[in-house]
Amino acid sequence: LIANSMFNDTFxxxxxxxxxxxxxxxxxxxxxxxxREGITWPSDHGIKxxxxxxxxxxxxxxxxxxxxDWRKYAYExxxxxxxxxxxxxxxFIVWMRVAAFPTFRKLYxxxxxxxxxxxxxxxxxGKYRLTIDYNYPVLYYHSKKFFVLSSTxxxxxxxxxxxxxxxxVGILLLLLATVFACVVKKDLKxxxxx
Numbered sequence: 001l002i003a004n005s006m007f008n009d010t011f012x013x014x015x016x017x018x019x020x021x022x023x024x025x026x027x028x029x030x031x032x033x034x035x036r037e038g039i040t041w042p043s044d045h046g047i048k049x050x051x052x053x054x055x056x057x058x059x060x061x062x063x064x065x066x067x068x069d070w071r072k073y074a075y076e077x078x079x080x081x082x083x084x085x086x087x088x089x090x091x092f093i094v095w096m097r098v099a100a101f102p103t104f105r106k107l108y109x110x111x112x113x114x115x116x117x118x119x120x121x122x123x124x125x126g127k128y129r130l131t132i133d134y135n136y137p138v139l140y141y142h143s144k145k146f147f148v149l150s151s152t153x154x155x156x157x158x159x160x161x162x163x164x165x166x167x168x169v170g171i172l173l174l175l176l177a178t179v180f181a182c183v184v185k186k187d188l189k190x191x192x193x194x
Contacts, residue, residue: 004067005141006095007106010133018126028126033116034109037084040093049093051086061086071135105148122151 013032017025054060057075066073077089084090094106113119130147138145 002096002098003092004069006067006070006092007108007145008071008135009145010135011108011147012131012133013111014129014131015123016127016129018124030118032111032119032123032128035112035115036091036109037081038090039107039109040090041097044093044097045088045090049087049096051088057082057086069137108147123149 011034013034015028015030015032017027019025051057052060061073061075064074074086074089074092077086077092078084087093091108097106099106111119111123113121132147136145
């Protein structure tokens with residue numbers, strides 16, 4: 001079921017224009033390139049997910065069928081790059097990692113500075129156009145989809161939920177430890193008559 005519902009929309013981000021420091025609008029019309037590699041966890045790529053053995057992927061998948069909602073077979077996910085095809089396809093691996101909650105984010109790709117050398121360290125302020133090739137049937141799954149541009153740091157994304165959960169659990173454990181210490185201290189006084 002998870003593989004059948006794999007997200008297969010494609011996005012194209014275009015840098016339309018930017019405003020110079022003196023207020024002049026500069027037309028850019030530059031396509032922003034995404035890389036779809038390097039988006040998986042190291043433990044998933046090649047360890048948890050591996051392609052079947054065989055001379056080539058077409059013969060290795062012989063006798064199998066694709067999920068009903070897929071437009072391509074698994075061995076056609078990235079035929080130009082054999083190390084990113086079939087079960088080693090990184091968008092496929094990202095999608096197959098099960099989310100813990102019904103509302104989730106999956107990494108689509110990264111804006112690569114190697115593919116976009118004019119982006120001096122990230123997307124600049126300006127006007128952008130997002131073109132979506134709609135393939136993923138959200139109405140069928142009673143869901144919604146969003147396109148989120150985010151930056152990461154050495155601590156991951158900008159989702160503070162995990163930090164808040166750790167903080168709340170830490171405070172609760174500290175309170176419980178204090179309560180238990182008081183209970184034990186009171187019991188020791190009654191037992192030893194002090």
